[in-house]
Amino acid sequence: MARLIVDFEHGDAAAKRALLTAHADDAVVMDLSCLDPISWYAEFPQLKGSFPGQFAMSGKVELHLREELAGVEEAFRDRGLQPVRVGEARLGFTLPRTLAMIVNEAYFALAENVATKADIDRAMVYGVNYPAGPFQWAQGRQGAFVELLDALAATHGGRRYEVCPRLREEAR
């Protein structure tokens, strides 16, 4: 009988591939924060759902399921996460992709000495009611944002998703 495997690890593509290969007969729901769920769904039929776990904000995370699976949402709740079901999966989903661009621009502004991190955060929270400032979102996630922006750049081409060197430096 197929088991449900929910993979919360922030592993790289090779680790994800190995896990899926080892669970070819199971139903897998996987953290694909910086990978394109559509191409992974096409390659691995056992991959039944995905989510961008590295970008959970205030404990909430987008969850895409290709089919209904009992026990998935409970697995998230057991981890202290609140899944929010979404109709489509895409590279960077919706929130991480949007935040990545806001965070990247905040780093460009910082690098150009437009304002301090504290003033940029304060401006976005008190000027346009953002729930947090870009540097608060980036805290501890710089590496994930860089990885996502690089993946978006590789997928879409052009220079739109070019990473600010200051962000890349802080991700190291």
Added chain:
Amino acid sequence: MEISSALVIGAGTMGAGIAQWCAQRMVPTTLCDNNPEQAAKALKGIHASWDKLVEKEKLTGCQVSQMKSLLEVKPLAAVTDAVLVIEAIVENLEIKRALFRELDDRFPARTVLASNTSSFPIATMAEAVSPARRGQFLGLHFFNPATLMPLVEVIKGPATDEGVASELYAWFENQGKKPALCNDSPGFIVNRVARNFYGEALRIVETDDEASMREVDRILREVGGFKMGPFELMDLIGIDVNYAVTCSVWEAFGRPDRFAPHPLQKQMVDEGRFGKKNGRGYYRHG
């Protein structure tokens, strides 16, 4: 710095809001507009707003009487002094520069001249005043509605005196605002950093597909904690206004890919779909 008098020039939405906020902070304030009817209309609106706040018991009748006595409408020619002048007139660089030239000539050396511009470089406007005044020249960018939104961007031009900027920052903070200090750069902080809240949402949906827009709005509210989604917000702000700001920032930075307007924005403007104000934007209204 003690702001013992303020002059707000321009009685449109922003100017009226700034003047109302100043008077609410008990600063003697004069509101000017080159259209006297507009100035009178703004004053009437401010009084009505205060009366409503008394009805709601947010302010007392005594407080409002005092505020009303502190706010007056006058022609600009009749005003010769103020500690702080905030310009909030039409976004036209030449008209603004002419105004600042006149203010520089007529106002005492101690007067601080500020612009509420959202799009022009402070440095370009400061060139209109004498070199001696440039230390007293800066940007003060309020957010609508000025009485409620806490942020004021305090924008230093290249010649702005550091002390003037930091004293104004401290004054706004003491008055309950949340100021953010920044250097002169296109879009300052907010209009630059917020661009891709809209731009990326447009690239996620790509086409005029209402269901996808609703989904993006829902996710950014439910998962991200934003009060409004990008499409709801663009409809509220005005798609034409949002598109104009996007184009202005994109041009000012030399048209980089990351600020490029999305074709759907232009399409909406070309089709006259401006948002809530005319009933049809990304969504249908009313």
